[in-house]
Amino acid sequence: GENVEQHPSTLSVQEGDSAVIKCTYSDSASNYFPWYKQELGKRPQLIIDIRSNVGEKKDQRIAVTLNKTAKHFSLHITETQPEDSAVYFCAARRGTGGFKTIFGAGTRLFVKA
Amino acid sequence: DTGVSQNPRHKITKRGQNVTFRCDPISEHNRLYWYRQTLGQGPEFLTYFQNEAQLEKSRLLSDRFSAERPKGSFSTLEIQRTEQGDSAMYLCASSLGEGGPYEQYFGPGTRLTVT
Numbered sequence: 001g002e003n004v005e006q007h008p009s010t011l012s013v014q015e016g017d018s019a020v021i022k023c024t025y026s027d028s029a030s031n032y033f034p035w036y037k038q039e040l041g042k043r044p045q046l047i048i049d050i051r052s053n054v055g056e057k058k059d060q061r062i063a064v065t066l067n068k069t070a071k072h073f074s075l076h077i078t079e080t081q082p083e084d085s086a087v088y089f090c091a092a093r094r095g096t097g098g099f100k101t102i103f104g105a106g107t108r109l110f111v112k113a
Numbered sequence: 114d115t116g117v118s119q120n121p122r123h124k125i126t127k128r129g130q131n132v133t134f135r136c137d138p139i140s141e142h143n144r145l146y147w148y149r150q151t152l153g154q155g156p157e158f159l160t161y162f163q164n165e166a167q168l169e170k171s172r173l174l175s176d177r178f179s180a181e182r183p184k185g186s187f188s189t190l191e192i193q194r195t196e197q198g199d200s201a202m203y204l205c206a207s208s209l210g211e212g213g214p215y216e217q218y219f220g221p222g223t224r225l226t227v228t
Contacts, residue, residue: 006155034216043204043219044156089155099144100169101217103155 002027004092006104014112019077021107023090026071030092033066033073034101039086047088048075080111115139117220119205125226126195133191134223138207145188146217147180148204149173156204162188163210195227 003026013019025033031052036044050057050064050073057064061080066073073092077084087108093101118137126132138145143164148156159178161169164185174180177195182188192199202224206217 004155043221045219046216049216091155099146099161100158100171101146101156102158106153106155 002030002092002100002102004090004102004104006090006107008107009105010108010110012110012112013080015080015082017080019075019080019084019109019111021075021088021090021109022072023074023092023104024070024072025092025102027092027094027102028071029094030102032093033064034091034093035064035075036089036091036103037086038089038106044089077109080109082111082113085109085111117205117207117218119203119220119223121223122221123224123226125228128195128197128227130195131191131193132195132225133189134203134205134225136188136190136205136207136220138186138188138205139218140186141209142207142218143185143210144208144215145182146206146208147188147190148206150202150204150222151200159190192225195225197227200225200227 006023034049037047038044061078063076087106089106090104091101120135145162147159150156160180162182165182177193180190202222204222205220208217209215
């Protein structure tokens, strides 16, 4: 069945360093890959997304890359700040045949000041 | 507040009781999704509506679970004969419809505790 694997489950970095979170997906029909940030006790919020016709997308300190052949996609956060500390979820979704979104298990990011 | 709202925010119930949760999506959104999230996990898809039609349902949604969106606006999720394993955060999300894919906006969730 559909599955999204996310690594690492926990990531601790020093303020100013970069953080990389990696995901793999199993459903080759997936064509939309959003990333969500969830702070403690709050709802998930979209921070960036990428569609399958694009290999890379950047928004200020955040970038996402997609390798459709390998079914890998990654989130890169540069110049990390303490307020980046949160749980980050990757997800994968088909564009046709349904709109079910499959989430990874999450990465807890700690940014140490 | 023009975002997705959910009620109640917290619900404590005894095993075997029925519970119902409500989700009010963003007004112009015709797609509505229900997810369940347990501690340390990502949201798990439960079901999805386009307007009033329930188009997809996860195998996670047992016969004890039912969802409705009678007028294509708010939605309810009912759990009958609750079990301790139903304890979780139930999240609702909504998005625009035709074309897309569009961003899903999440509500604050309803935390269910079954004792």
